[in-house]
Amino acid sequence: MKQNKKTISILTAIICLLLGGFLWQGIYLPKSSNGAPPLAGRVVGGLESKAENLFLIEKGQGLQEISENLEKENLIKSKIFFELYVFFNKKQNQLQAGGYFLSLSMNVPEIVEKFVSGKIAKVKITVPEGFTIKQIEEKINELFNTTRTVLVVLRVGDFKNEFGFLTGTPDDLTLEGFLFPDTYQFFYNESSDEIARKMLKNFEKKLDLNLKEEIEKQGKSIFETVIMASLLEKEIKTLGDKKLVSGILWKRLENGIPLQVDATITYISGKKTTEIPKEELEVDSPYNTYKYLGLPKGPICNPGLKSIEAAIYPEDSNFWYYLSKPDGDTIFSKTLEEHNIAKAKYLR
Structure with a gap:
């Protein structure tokens, strides 16, 4: 009888060790890129170290959808590991919407920390001289792998109260001509208005x-x-x-x-x-x-x-x-x- 109890204890300990090791590997070891299919997140020239892949969390997305997308984009080994870590660390309501630069060298705690910190991805973009407003819009959307930036619908009348240099420009025109070509840093979650405003401020500065x-x-x-x-x-x-x-x-x-x-x-x-x-x-x-x-x-x-x-x-x-x-x-x-x-x- 004592021998049976000892055997059961040993087996239980082995199972716990195996399970613990399994969980540790899934949570603390980063996802290997060997043999992984291309990431759904677009590879862009990020400004953060070791950050190459843009991963998006849309407003309203819950833990399950986020973990499924991470697994789908081969950034984690399994959504189960991610969900367990978030759940036991009580981070469910702390994951913030936005775009984040992630890499395959990051483990689950590092990814979660990114999402909790709210350090939204920032992309460096150079707008060449002579670009039209449509070309600027397309370049920003290409870098962020999205269609959310829409500059062509913005009108001069929406910004006249803020920028005196627009006085004399018809209200119904687009901002063509006033989006100053330069190198900018845009956050993923910046609205079209905010992007345009940043470029208009630069125009105001350059036209001394x-x-x-x-x-x-x-x-x-x-x-x-x-x-x-x-x-x-x-x-x-x-x-x-x-x-x-x-x-x-x-x-x-x-x-x-x-x-x-x-x-x-x-x-x-x-x-x-x-x-x-x-x-x-x-x-x-x-x-x-x-x-x-x-x-x-x-x-x-x-x-x-x-x-x-x-x-x-x-x-x-x-x-x-x-x-x-x-x-x-x-x-x-x-x-x-x-x-x-x-x-x-x-x-x-």
């Missing part, structure tokens, strides 16, 4: 008092200047050429001559091409600078500081025409005859 005073001195508005800057951004490469073209375009405006800027046509069509069919020059759009006199209805991209400065400080010349060669160089002409000769030479 001296530039604003010069615009006012010339009798122009910030809105007109940004439209011109957006044309220069899309049309011309170098700062020197931008200033010359700025002088040409302002001069054409003052003399009632159509601007005939090709970039306004590609903005309407959305095509990425330098070859514009003749019929597209007749498209009825307030952005068509071939069909209508004056500046287009609004900016056609988000220009950088050099283009804004070129719009503010144009260079006078005897030129009335210009064209961009396929290699990006700019050819200037004084007469229409010279311009047509240049077109035949460089664009045929």
Whole structure:
């Protein structure tokens, strides 16, 4: 009888040790990446060390759904281990919604600590000069592997009370032209309004008092200047050429001559091409600078500081025409005859 009790005690101890070891491995050893399928969370250039995979916890998700998603994305060995750890440590109501950078080298306690800390994932993004608002939106959503950022629906009227430089810009326009191209850090859970506001604040900072005073001195508005800057951004490469073209375009405006800027046509069509069919020059759009006199209805991209400065400080010349060669160089002409000769030479 004593022998049986001893045997049972030994077996119980062995089972407990095995079970304890099993639980310890599942909880404290990280998930191995060997043979694991690709993670559902997009691999992005995170700013945190050892953080590569963006894992999302949506608002309203409970422990079971979170653990299932972790298991599905191969970040933990089993959802059971995760749920047991959270339950016994009374963390069920402390897991915060948001995006988190996780790696396969993290164990369950480290992952839980991330979720409890609320340190939402932050992504570094560089917005190139000349990007449209649509391109900015697409780039942010691609990095966060989501479709939640929607910048194209935001309107100038929603931000006028906060940003004085928007005075004079029609309320119904998008923020095209004013989302300053730069390098930013965005949190996963930042709303479209917050992202736009961060970029507008940067625009306000870059357009300093001296530039604003010069615009006012010339009798122009910030809105007109940004439209011109957006044309220069899309049309011309170098700062020197931008200033010359700025002088040409302002001069054409003052003399009632159509601007005939090709970039306004590609903005309407959305095509990425330098070859514009003749019929597209007749498209009825307030952005068509071939069909209508004056500046287009609004900016056609988000220009950088050099283009804004070129719009503010144009260079006078005897030129009335210009064209961009396929290699990006700019050819200037004084007469229409010279311009047509240049077109035949460089664009045929």
